[in-house]
Amino acid sequence: MSRVTPLNLAEVDPETAEMVGNAERLMGFVPNDALVMARQPKTLRAMWDLVASIYGPGDVDPGLKRLIGEAASKAAGCFYCSAHAAHGARQQGVDPAKIEAVWTFEDSDLFTDAERAAINIAMKAGRVPNEAEDSDFERLRQYFSETQIVEIVSVISLFGFLNRWNSTLGTQLEPAPAASLTGFAQTGD
Incomplete structure (x- = not known):
């Protein structure tokens, strides 16, 4: 509640x-x-x-942006935001199997190397303390321009605020995003 x-x-x-x-x-x-x-x-x-x-319109695929939000939220432990991002990914046409595999992105053949690099930085930057390192950005630079990297970090940072907001307030999850969430125990946020 x-x-x-x-x-x-x-x-x-x-x-x-x-x-x-x-x-x-x-x-x-x-x-x-x-x-x-x-x-x-x-x-x-x-x-x-x-x-x-x-x-809004940008250089990073909208579906990938939602996966980045989901990964950052899962890493931060925010059930509410993870569900919202998973729902948004489905709305953007992301394969449900890919959404479900976000936790295992490094080992899943559902993801491209570029997607793995973006989800990696989301997982590391979503944790407290932040675990992103120079090597993670070197990995991103193999696939993304600096403008795209700023766009990726913008998504992560947006969810940093929303993760803190919703987990602190215990925001009640709505039915539509609840139906989109997999791979995360429903513990209450």
Whole structure:
């Protein structure tokens, strides 16, 4: 159960309702974390702008971005965000077997070497303390430009905030992303 009660849409101003509607259109459901964040509309606006800039058009495949978010969230232990990222990966057309294999990405033939490099940095950077090393970036540079690396780290960093937000608040998971999550014990976040 959430430690802070999510607002319902009838309790928010029109601009905040529009932002929550944007999240619903992007994700296919109303996210509870947005309804909690709606208690601070400026924070919700800043988060929406950040999400839109990171998940908007870029040089990194949108499905890979979702796998990066899932990997970073799994490494951080955030059930809520891992489920959301897995759901987003499915929406982007990522093979469900690939989503399920994120924990075993290094040994799975479902992933390209480039995907392995990106998921590796997500797993290492998602941990506390951060385990990313120069050698991990050398590996990334074999497949990604510096602009793409910044895009990858942007996804990881976005989930760093969201992982901390949702695991601290115990945000209740919605049914749609719960159905997308595999490989993670449902322990409550």
